[in-house]
Amino acid sequence: MSSRDARFTTIDTPLGGVVIAATGDAITGLYFVDQRHRPDLGLHVVADTLLDTTSTQLIDYLAGKRTDFDIPVQTFGDPFREAVWAALREIPYGTTTTYGAVAAAIGAPRQAQRVGQAVGRNPVGIVIPCHRVVGADGSLTGYAGGLDRKRRLLELEEPAEITASRLF
Numbered sequence: 001m002s003s004r005d006a007r008f009t010t011i012d013t014p015l016g017g018v019v020i021a022a023t024g025d026a027i028t029g030l031y032f033v034d035q036r037h038r039p040d041l042g043l044h045v046v047a048d049t050l051l052d053t054t055s056t057q058l059i060d061y062l063a064g065k066r067t068d069f070d071i072p073v074q075t076f077g078d079p080f081r082e083a084v085w086a087a088l089r090e091i092p093y094g095t096t097t098t099y100g101a102v103a104a105a106i107g108a109p110r111q112a113q114r115v116g117q118a119v120g121r122n123p124v125g126i127v128i129p130c131h132r133v134v135g136a137d138g139s140l141t142g143y144a145g146g147l148d149r150k151r152r153l154l155e156l157e158e159p160a161e162i163t164a165s166r167l168f
Contacts, residue, residue: 005023005024006021006022006023006028007021007022007023007048007051008020008021008022008029008051009047009051009055010033011055011058011059013058013059013062014062014063015032015062015145015149015152015153016032016033016034016149017032017033017034018030018031018032018033018058019031019032019033020051020054020055020058022048022050022051022054023074024074025050025072026050026072026073026074027050027054027071027072027073027074027124027127028073028074028075028076028123028124029123029124030054030058030123030124030125030126030127031123031125031144031145032125032144032145032146032149034146035125035144035145035146036120036144050071050072053071054069054071054127057069057070057071058126058127061126062156064156067093067094067157068093069127071127073124073127073128075123075124075128076123077118077121077123080106080108080111080114080118081118081121083106083107083108084102084106084115084118084119085118085122085124085128086106087102087105087106088102088119088122088128088129088130088132088133089128089129090105091129091132091133093129093157094157094158094159095132096132096133096134096138096154097132097133097134098112098133098134098135098136099112099113099115099116099119099133099135099136099141100112100115100136102115102119102133103115112136116133116141116142119133119142120142120144121144122144125144125145126153130143130144131143131145131149131150131153131154132154132157140154
C-alpha cells in the first residue's frame, strides 16, 4: 500500500471536530481533533466513498439513528492491544463493562491496568466503543476524548427505561 492510499477528512459533530483516517479500503483512525494520543496524521486530505460513508454513519449514530457501524476497520497494534480492541467491539450498545472484565475476557485477568492503557490508545474511537468501559465501581474513568464526551456517549446509548426512570 502506498502512502497515497492514506487519507483523512475532518467533520463537525455534536461532540466537536472529528478526524476520520483511512488507508486502502479500511478506516484506521477516528479521533476528536483535541484528543489525547491522537497521532499527527500528516496525510493527504481527500474525500471519498469510505470517508463519506463513515461520516454519515457517525453523524447518524450521534443522532440516535443507528446503534452500530458497518464499515471496514483495520488497526495496527501489538497482539495484546489487538485482543483488547477486539473485546471492545463485542460490548453491546447500551451496556458497559469494566477494565477487569475486559482483561478476564482476553485471558489476562491480572492485567486490568494494561487493558486501560490499550483502551486509551484505541485508534478508532466510538466505532471501537472504548467509551463503554468504566471503572470497577461503575465510575467514569479516563477517556482520550475527555470525560464529558464519554458521559454524553453513554447517555446517548442509555436504554430508554433507565432514562425515563431518572429523577431530574
